Amino acid sequence: MTERVRNSDLLRPTMFDFGLATTMFNVFMNIVDPFKIGRKVFFNPLIKLLTDAFEEYKAKTQVKFEMTQNTVLKILAAVAIFILCVFGAILLYVLFYLLYMPTVIQVKPAFMQYNKICDSDSATCDAGSSLSSYHSFPQAHLQLTKKQLMMVGQPYVLTLKLELPETPRNQELGMFMLCMDMKDKDHILKSHACRSTMLRYRSPWLHKLKTLLLIPFYLIGWDEEKQTLDIEMFTNYVDTTNQVTDIYVEIQSRVVEFYSVSLEICAHFSGLRYLIHHFPIISAAVGITINLIVLVCISLIIWYHYVYEMEWAEDTKYEYTGKHDLHSKIFDNDNDYDGPMSSKRKVSSSISTTDENVSILDNSDDKFELEDDLLLFDGSDRKTEE
DSSP, rough: OOHHHHHHHHHHHOOOOOOHHHHHHHHHHHHHHHTTTIIIIIHHHHHHHHHHHHHHHHHHHHHHHHHHHHHHHHHHHHHHHHHHHHHHHHHHHHHHHHHOOOOOOEEEOOOHHHHEOOOOOOOOOOOGGGGGOOOOOOOOEEEETTTSSSOOOOOEEEEEEEEEEOOOHHHHOOOEEEEEEEEETTEEEEEEEEEEEEOOOHHHHHHHHHHHTTTTHHHHHHHOOOEEEEEEEEEEEEEEOOOOOEEEEEEEEEOOOOOOEEEEEEEOOOOHHHHHHHOHHHHHHHHHHHHHHHHHHHHHHHHHHHHHHHHHHHHHHHHHHHHHHHHHHHSSOOOOOOOHHHHHHHHHHHHHHHHHHHHHHHHHHHHHHHHHHHIIHHHHHHHHHH
């Protein structure tokens, strides 16, 4: 086993032996320059020059790397803040639109109700009961929810839409009245309006001609023999305190026949609401841009406050603490004042300390040379002796 281990050790690849090379180099230098004149005059200053150049290059590279790193981090932070500002601007515009712009059109179906007032054999029926003795005026109660309440100060147009079939009874009906009452949650009347209307008149010949032309559509079901009446009950209604919660609709006719009745609440815009409603894309672009500019300005102010002003404060603090430390070193050595001689002693002591520092700096080069000699030439001798 030992022979196999030795053979395997011989077969392993070996790295370059720096110790042997250093020893051979030291022997060569001792032979060539036994008095170390060339090493002190040429070799050691060259090593020092190369070492200083390398340290300077390393320091510059480290500074450039830190500057590049700080620049990249600032760019990434600026991009992230800009993206957040964009999303914030969009969110602010959406919130502004939801709070500022009311619902443009609200359509509520009015389910008309009838009340039985008399029987056919009763003597209390009035003259209208000869035509329709089984119902009173059609009435409907519309209750507005929180989302359907009218915005305070916004003008609205309230329109009743009636779909009436062109039956003989409706054609002979003539004029009839539509009334609307608007009440608050305490059932107090806030506004009242009544309007008169009737079917559009068509002569018998015109009616027959239209029927002949539209018979295919009537048979398929794409069209019907009906008329849709739009009656504006309130042209410019403004709710001042958001009190209207209940709307009552009544058709003052007992013989009218209809398919459906609905109430349309349409907001009448003016000014900024008109521009936002009729030019939504341009308004959204302008609003988001304004919000983005405001958010970017706020972000730049915060950035300046927390980056540049904090650096200025740190520099000022550093300068102040440095001056304070220097002042304390010069004037806080002795607590007692001994007259002008004491100040002379302090000045001389400070000068002597500076001289000592200078002497230490002057001797640093010789010490560096001695250390280099020990590392390069004495280490190998020690290894050989061992």
